[in-house]
Amino acid sequence: MVSNLNSTPPPVDFESIKRLTANEAKAVDNLIIKQLSSDVVLINQMGHYIVNNGGKRLRPMLMLLSAKALGRIDSNHLLLAAVIEFIHTATLLHDDVVDESDLRRGKQSANAVWGNAATVLVGDYLYSSAFEMMVSTNIMRVMEILSKTTTAIAEGEVLQLLNCNNPETTEDNYLEVISRKTAILFSAATRLAAVVSKTNIDTEESLAKYGLHLGIAFQLIDDALDYKANQEELGKNLGDDLAEGKPTLPLIYAIQNSNSNEAEIIINSIKNGDRDAFNAVYAIVKSSKAIEYTEERANEEAQKAINALDSIPESEYKQALLALAKFSVQRNY
Numbered sequence: 001m002v003s004n005l006n007s008t009p010p011p012v013d014f015e016s017i018k019r020l021t022a023n024e025a026k027a028v029d030n031l032i033i034k035q036l037s038s039d040v041v042l043i044n045q046m047g048h049y050i051v052n053n054g055g056k057r058l059r060p061m062l063m064l065l066s067a068k069a070l071g072r073i074d075s076n077h078l079l080l081a082a083v084i085e086f087i088h089t090a091t092l093l094h095d096d097v098v099d100e101s102d103l104r105r106g107k108q109s110a111n112a113v114w115g116n117a118a119t120v121l122v123g124d125y126l127y128s129s130a131f132e133m134m135v136s137t138n139i140m141r142v143m144e145i146l147s148k149t150t151t152a153i154a155e156g157e158v159l160q161l162l163n164c165n166n167p168e169t170t171e172d173n174y175l176e177v178i179s180r181k182t183a184i185l186f187s188a189a190t191r192l193a194a195v196v197s198k199t200n201i202d203t204e205e206s207l208a209k210y211g212l213h214l215g216i217a218f219q220l221i222d223d224a225l226d227y228k229a230n231q232e233e234l235g236k237n238l239g240d241d242l243a244e245g246k247p248t249l250p251l252i253y254a255i256q257n258s259n260s261n262e263a264e265i266i267i268n269s270i271k272n273g274d275r276d277a278f279n280a281v282y283a284i285v286k287s288s289k290a291i292e293y294t295e296e297r298a299n300e301e302a303q304k305a306i307n308a309l310d311s312i313p314e315s316e317y318k319q320a321l322l323a324l325a326k327f328s329v330q331r332n333y
Contacts, residue, residue, distance in 0.1 A: 024064045028064075042114070042122070047125075050122075062186060063193050069317035079136070084185065098161065163247055166245075167270040174252060178216060220295075223250055226241045243275035245272070250291055254281075262284045
C-alpha cells in the first residue's frame with residue numbers, strides 16, 4: 001500500500017514513534033556516555049553538555065527503526081547509532097564556530113560557553129571517537145560508508161562556505177550543499193542498518209534513498225522555519241541564516257520571483273549578512289510565496305522518501321519510518 005502526502009494528514013505523534021525504540025535508545029545513550037568518559041575534564045564537561053542539550057536523536061532513531069523494520073537489532077546497530085550521533089554532534093560544533101552562532105536548541109551553544117578553540121578541538125575528539133567505535137565493528141563496508149560520508153559532509157561544509165554571501169547561488173547549487181552537508185548522514189544511518197542486517201543490495205539502496213530524501217526534506221523545512229517559526233520553538237535566533245549570508249531556498253526563490261527593487265534588498269542582505277534587514281526580507285519572502293515553494297519542494301522530497309520504502313516488508317516500524325517522512329514536513333521546530 002503506497003502512502004502519500006497528497007491529502008492533509010493528521011499530525012504525526014513523534015513521541016509515539018520514539019517509544020518504538022525507547023529501550024534501544026537508552027542503550028545507545030549509555031554507549032555515548034561511556035565513550036565520552038575521558039581523563040580530560042573539559043572533554044567530559046563539553047561532551048555531556050552537548051549530548052544532553054536536547055535534540056530529537058533523529059539519526060540514531062532512523063538507524064534503530066530501519067534495523068527493526070528489517071527484523072532485528074544487534075550490538076553493531078546500537079554501536080553505529082552512537083557513531084552517527086557523534087558525527088552529527090561534531091558537525092554541529094564545527095557549524096556553530098564557522099557560523100559564529102550563540103544559540104543551539106534554545107540554549108547557549110558550546111562555543112558561546114567555552115570559546116571557539118575548545119569547541120573545534122572537542123568536535124575533533126568526537127570525530128576521532130566515532131572512528132574508534134566504527135573500527136571496532138571490524139566490518140569493512142561500514143568503514144567505507146562512514147569514511148565516504150564524513151568526506152561528503154566536509155565537502156558540503158566547504159561548498160556552503162563558498163556560497164555564503166553569494167546571491168547568485170542557484171537552487172541546484174543549494175540542493176547539492178544540503179545533500180552533502182545534511183542528507184548524507186541520514187542516508188548513512190539507514191544504509192548502515194541494512195548493511196549490518198546483511199540484506200540484499202536492493203534493500204540497502206532503498207533505505208539509503210529513503211534517508212537521503214528525508215534529509216533533504218528536513219533541511220528544506222528548516223530553511224522555511226527560519227522565516228515562519230516561533231523562536232522559542234525553533235531553538236535558534238530567527239534570521240540566523242540571513243545574518244550568516246546563507247542563500248537558502250526561500251531567499252533564492254524570492255530573488256527570482258520579486259520585482260527588481262525587492263530582489264536588490266535580498267541580494268544586498270545576503271552580500272552583507274544583514275540581520276537588521278530581516279523584517280524587510282521577511283516581507284518579500286512572504287509576498288513572493290517563497291515559503292510555500294520551499295514547503296512544496298520539501299513535500300516532494302518527503303514523498304520520494306515514502307516511495308523508496310515500497311519494497312520494505314510491512315510492519316509497525318516501516319509505518320514509523322513513513323510517519324517520520326510526514327513529520328519532517330509537518331513540524332514547527
